[in-house]
Amino acid sequence: MANSTLAILQVCYNSIGPSRAQALSEALKANSTLTTLELFDKSIGPNGVQALAEALKTNSTLTNLELRNNSIGPSGAQALSGALTANSTLTTLNLDGNSIGPSGVQALAEALKTNSTLTSLNLAANLIGDSECQALAEALKTNSTLTALYLYHNSMGPNGVQALSEACYTNSNVAIVSDALQ
Template sequence: MAAAKLAADQSLQSLALEGEELGRKGAQRLSRALLTHGALRELDVACGNIGDAGMAYLAGAIQRSATLEAVNLRNNSIGGSGCAALAEALLGAQSGYGRLTELNLSHNPLGDEGILAIAKVLGQGGAALRDLDLSSARSAAEHAWEQFGIALSGCRLASLKLRQNPAIGDVAAEAFAQSLAKPDCSLSEIDLSFCGLRSGCARLIGAGHSLQQLRLFGNVAGPEAAEAFGLAAGAGAQLQDLDLSRCHLGGSAGAAMAAALRCSAAADVSLQELHLDRNALGAQGVVALAEALGAGCQLRALTLRENRCEDTGAGAIAEALGHNRSLKELDLADNEADGGAGGPTFYDMRYGVSS
């Protein structure tokens, strides 16, 4: 069916086959059709169960394609050998036609072999890749991710998604941070949510001249992460979107984050979005944070869900909003603030946000 679609329309530029269960044979037929098609730019074969054998067939077609720019291979049972075949194809394409800029390999059992294969590609310039997703790659050894981090220094990636990879710990984070600090590193967006980071969170926040978005949701960052952001902001960091939700910040992080926001507001490039959901900031932590939300604050979006801020914290936020002209989005859901005893209601919160 997929091959027939390509054969029937030689001008087709986008082909979506998610959930089609291509299998090995379907991938083989599709690869043959791709070899004779001169217009396709986007290919989505997510959830196609192509496996390593099917990936080997498609790898050859990807290497020879002069038009493919985006390929989605999410959840296809691709293991180490299939990923290695794709990596060799990308290296071959680097000296030939290769135009592939966006690659999604998430939710595949790539293992250490697959991660090291992709690291080899990145270490040799990364072909034309700009957007790479390796979330939930099921790699067990942090050494593989450390090598991957080292390889980032010389590639042209702009966006990297590595969610749900618990083997990425502080050792790997150090390698990532060192690569981010290199002047030729172009990474602007990294998602490391639900990995195995602890002190590595603070290290990553303080690294990278080009980093604009950093998502660390679900790691054990601790209050040191807030302090690291303050230091980074004072040193001229370009960070504009920071997600530290469910990072075990605790109540003491409120004051540290407030100080960081003041540093950011005074910098040339200031933080635009801050996500601090589910961090047990408590009323005192939210009150401390609110002190930085008045005049001069540059934040456009702030989320504080499930932080037990109660009416005291909500009241401090409401008061700060009276002087704030930048905030467009505020989320205070599930904070045990009901407006009792004269406290602010969520209507007051919405009314206070600039529109």
């Protein structure tokens, strides 16, 4: 029997791991009511998030996905970037503290160039430097739906700050929140 009422699922601070995340992703493929999924501090890792990303490609109800501190790494971010190009309902994605690194950020920046639904993206504490900021800035020049980009606790320097500042002149819809811009 399919659930027809659950809208928010918050499973935080419990170790579900990659295999249970894969089981949850199977449920997401068929779910028609869940709008918010919060899985932070779960250690679902890259394999777990890859399964969730596959579910996002077909899920049409989820609008808010919180994946803080899940050790998804670059490959997990790359999987999510693929989902962002196919998904048309997700508006909020929180990837705070996932060590997604340069290749993960590059992949997400590419996805932002075509994604037209995401309005808030949190990439705080993800080893983001100047070149990643430049990739994000390029994406922001064409993306008109993202209104909030969180970049706290990263390693951006003056070149990254400059690139993001210039992107804000081109795209006045977005607010970039970072300790480097304060």
